[in-house]
Amino acid sequence: MYDADVIRVPMASPGDVSGIAALFDAGKLAPEHVRAVFAQTEGDGYARGYASQSVEILLSERLGWPRSRVNAEIPFLMIGGTAGIMCPHWNLFVRRPAEGKARPRGKRLALGVRTSRVLAPEEYGKVRMVRVVADTTRAAMREAGIASARDVHCVEVKCPAMTPARIQDAQRRGKRVVNTNPAAASSMAKGASALGVALALGEVSRGKLTDAAICRDWALHSEVASTSAGGEQVACRVVVIGNSRQSVSDLVAGHGVMRDQLDLEGASRAFRSAGLQVKDGSVVPAGRRRVAAVFVNAGADFAPGVRGRRHTMHSDFLWSYSGWQAKAVAHAVVSAMVGDTLLLASAGAEHQGPPGANLICVIARAA
Amino acid sequence: MYDADVIRVPMASPGDVSGIAALFDAGKLAPEHVRAVFAQTEGDGYARGYASQSVEILLSERLGWPRSRVNAEIPFLMIGGTAGIMCPHWNLFVRRPAEGKARPRGKRLALGVRTSRVLAPEEYGKVRMVRVVADTTRAAMREAGIASARDVHCVEVKCPAMTPARIQDAQRRGKRVVNTNPAAASSMAKGASALGVALALGEVSRGKLTDAAICRDWALHSEVASTSAGGEQVACRVVVIGNSRQSVSDLVAGHGVMRDQLDLEGASRAFRSAGLQVKDGSVVPAGRRRVAAVFVNAGADFAPGVRGRRHTMHSDFLWSYSGWQAKAVAHAVVSAMVGDTLLLASAGAEHQGPPGANLICVIARAA
């Protein structure tokens, strides 16, 4: 039995941890209960590094741990690049003792956080990585107290990115990496991670998982996996979000799939799955106040168009930011439905839902 | 009595006029009935110029007119810059003789197209420009056969932009331009144009219109004006869209205002205003098939945030494209409602609705 919480904190800039510090100062949150940090940061990769360093220093000071221990024990999942009406913010994943809190009816928000063993660059993007992520996901489910895959509503994975230095390291040791283009290899690492989640949850069968299928056979995918890669990671960091009878949380999780950017019914299902009422295409006002967090994993840039119409995300001058555009669009549509822009949107489509889909996880106060 | 139509034609690139040529070739549209062209083009200002030149050449060839006459008689309103899931396309504004078509019940789509006198650079962005646009709007209403301002649902204006050469020209003649920064002066020209529409439609009273109020007193605005500026223009090109008993069109126009990017109810009103049914936050399938065109004038970049949350459109690295981001967001939300991305989105907020609002015009087949 444990209590779980997700706390959203706006940030004024990538280095702004004052909102988190204020929670600590006010006694509303104990630093030792922060199990993972999931952030929407403005700016590019350097801003992500800045944000990570800032929260690492804060936790190091408050916990009295060296920074290396903070880094080892508390995964930071930083999603950079905001556009449109996206609003930078922190999501703190919190677990604390139940401490006599009454057992609620039904299953409540369950969180499991696990880090895999260190992976060698030559394992990235291959079936070996799929298996490692599957094992880590199962371990995180156990920690969360989730027995059935049906109770998992989102799995966030931060896996290692391929870098030129890692390619050279593998080659020096006579090993073959999945692709010598770092971006392509990193994409395959994200794909393998998503398939790892799918394997753990029974969404794909082990027999279909071959090296050749990774980032090729898009029929294989997870409907709850959201993966990103970082050059600073050497292992896979996994956060499982679902519901469990072992949790006394005030919150419940749910999810849904938008099959394309216009699929409002898919988005509605995500909100209903978390116990919220949707009317006239929107979450009703009473439900809006109960929303604790929304995570949207956007896939528009993975499809050449929408319902037969082309878009210009890849052909136009700004094509290098296609993922940012995909996030901005999915974020806007879901924000309009819930009347708030404090939603986290990530981009990533490798085996994360069918091509062009958005995956949505909603966490809300139980009725 | 006349017939009016709006025809949407997808374009494969800024120079692609093959879809329009195909309509001419198939006898579905006579070149002489094209009264104005309103296009959503990908790319930057050079792409807009390319698109204009391409359609100008096509019309010149088909009408047997020199290019200068095409340019003088047929306004081209090119909106550049697509992002997100926006889809480049042409909107052809068409007027043809009624030719015995039966008079329908009620008012139908009415179009009026007028070009103002040439304006001197020192008039841009001032009350004199407001009056010129108001006069031109009234003339276009008369041409459309619209007697009441309530029957106007959209007024598109392309006004001259300020350029360094025009500033020098004015200064050589001892005249004072409204601002020596071309971008700021052009913004004021757009604001003055919007107030010209507002004056013609009685949305603001003449007494409040002073030079000092332009781009300062945002309480003054039009709910149907959409204005943009082009360095190639020397006069204001005005297209009035509304409904009239003098039209035998199959279409009707309507409009609505989204007070912010999340205001789904405001968007619903626009669709209902054109006779379409909205259910569960979406236009019903039968209604979707009746949609002829949707124009969204986006204003998100004019507000520092949405419902108390900040956005990063101005502070972030990509700030120079803030208008593109505003368009992408507004376009996505409205597209989701109608299940199609072939909507035209422009950005521009100077006296075009209250700050941060989107103005929406819907043209649909009458029931």
Added chain:
Amino acid sequence: MYDADVIRVPMASPGDVSGIAALFDAGKLAPEHVRAVFAQTEGDGYARGYASQSVEILLSERLGWPRSRVNAEIPFLMIGGTAGIMCPHWNLFVRRPAEGKARPRGKRLALGVRTSRVLAPEEYGKVRMVRVVADTTRAAMREAGIASARDVHCVEVKCPAMTPARIQDAQRRGKRVVNTNPAAASSMAKGASALGVALALGEVSRGKLTDAAICRDWALHSEVASTSAGGEQVACRVVVIGNSRQSVSDLVAGHGVMRDQLDLEGASRAFRSAGLQVKDGSVVPAGRRRVAAVFVNAGADFAPGVRGRRHTMHSDFLWSYSGWQAKAVAHAVVSAMVGDTLLLASAGAEHQGPPGANLICVIARAA
């Protein structure tokens, strides 16, 4: 015997052909003597299209030819994307009858312009394309009256780019393209074109030219080839620039190679090769006035750094414009040497000089 000329004309925007028209109007240039157009245009690919269409219309009107004939007979080589202190301009390649002009001492500027047969998409980037370009280069040399490869100082090639539509076309016919990624395949087409020049000039031996060597074996390269690809091309357009006794031109051509961005001595050799004196690292004032045109093919983005120092052209946020940065840098260094920024800089390194090198062609009035 013929006369040859290269005329530089600044342009105020991608659609500005007024400077060319003025030459025609003043009788300084006859439209029928324009054999090819080589332009430095600001903006992106749409701006290139706009510039092409603009000059095509002008030549169509002045020659009384349909646009299709202009396009077939007069190659347009448009280099888009200006940065730094680059200055957009046209270079007109002109050939006219000698008309009694006295035969000068020595060899003078020789121009040959040829278009290859139409290539199928499955030929792009392969040895078959190498051979086609070699044949076309030889034909252009014959037309120019150049017998020896040593008299060739620059070969500009515009080859077809691979596009998604062309890949589909090949696949429908059961043919295999060199790479299903359009950018990668286009890069290989540029590489094959450069090797075609190298083969024609004897810079590489036929025996080393295998499909596998293209865009892999960088030891194979030309020191005078400059190639770019365009989706609008179906064949290879080749312009050979050199010196010949059959020319009565007032100009002579020369070339040199900067082995990296700091190699001022390499740039000096280019100017000296065209008969200009370089002193204290600069072309002497009297020589500057004799410069008719300078073409710089920049390669900085093809090397990970310069003399052991890294650069950020690929890793940084702006990496998608790495070629533009390479052009800006090479252009600045060479401009400083000649005291003028009206130089044309292109980017492209596939077998065009050793990796990281700049190729420089100088055309100047003979002493």
Added chain:
Amino acid sequence: MYDADVIRVPMASPGDVSGIAALFDAGKLAPEHVRAVFAQTEGDGYARGYASQSVEILLSERLGWPRSRVNAEIPFLMIGGTAGIMCPHWNLFVRRPAEGKARPRGKRLALGVRTSRVLAPEEYGKVRMVRVVADTTRAAMREAGIASARDVHCVEVKCPAMTPARIQDAQRRGKRVVNTNPAAASSMAKGASALGVALALGEVSRGKLTDAAICRDWALHSEVASTSAGGEQVACRVVVIGNSRQSVSDLVAGHGVMRDQLDLEGASRAFRSAGLQVKDGSVVPAGRRRVAAVFVNAGADFAPGVRGRRHTMHSDFLWSYSGWQAKAVAHAVVSAMVGDTLLLASAGAEHQGPPGANLICVIARAA
């Protein structure tokens, strides 16, 4: 009597301080001798913040000081945004006791580092700021042991930037800021800082310095001031670089002015001023090995063109990065002269040299 040094350290990314740590670890540099840090960082403003935080943490750990004391005592002057062949690196300004080092002949590198009093937002960009910077510059000269303005070769100033919050703060207190546009006001703060240096060095007379002259009368300027603004600063941080008999440094400083981007003679003067020989437009090989640091303050984006030719830095799509382009161009030209790209280039032209000029400071080992 003191010793002074400038140490260049390449950085692999904005957070990479490993090269500095290695100097500390090897005993080559004592942390307490670092008096200021001047860095060329890749990326945007977030990367600058990341770099500042990284070096602040390192110095805090090594000095045993709280981060606030590091920040108060050691100015960080971070120049973000690399392009072209620019190479990110740290410049450490070092002062240490002379410790029996023999007094050299002539004047040697002298460094003075001072921080002004805190300035109120309403003072930014006005004559009051000019005076504060002038006083701080004189204090830094005294600390450096420089008596004559002729011995000053570079003054780097980091002044506070205007921000929306600071504007609101001033307005709440009933004070008037110099411009309500933060960018315009920050530009004026940089201009006032440069004029402060000019006043201290006698380059402009006090009588000409009025509020109206700031960022208007470009005839007033300094030939050694290089200023930038940061929202994190509340006071002006000033580093004076010159030569003094009180220094026993192995280095000497010099400077020169390039009146435009092609002025190689101006760049040559800077190298010669630091005792280096320039031949054939380049620093001779023996001289190249003596170069300790080069700082280039680029101004190309402040002029509409170069020697009568336009550039596209402001008109083109990428105009928001015009300063980056100016830096890339100036950096390339000077790098070619010295055969190395490890030069620091900043952009900023407000009263820093005549419009369009580059200011160059060279620090080299004395012969």
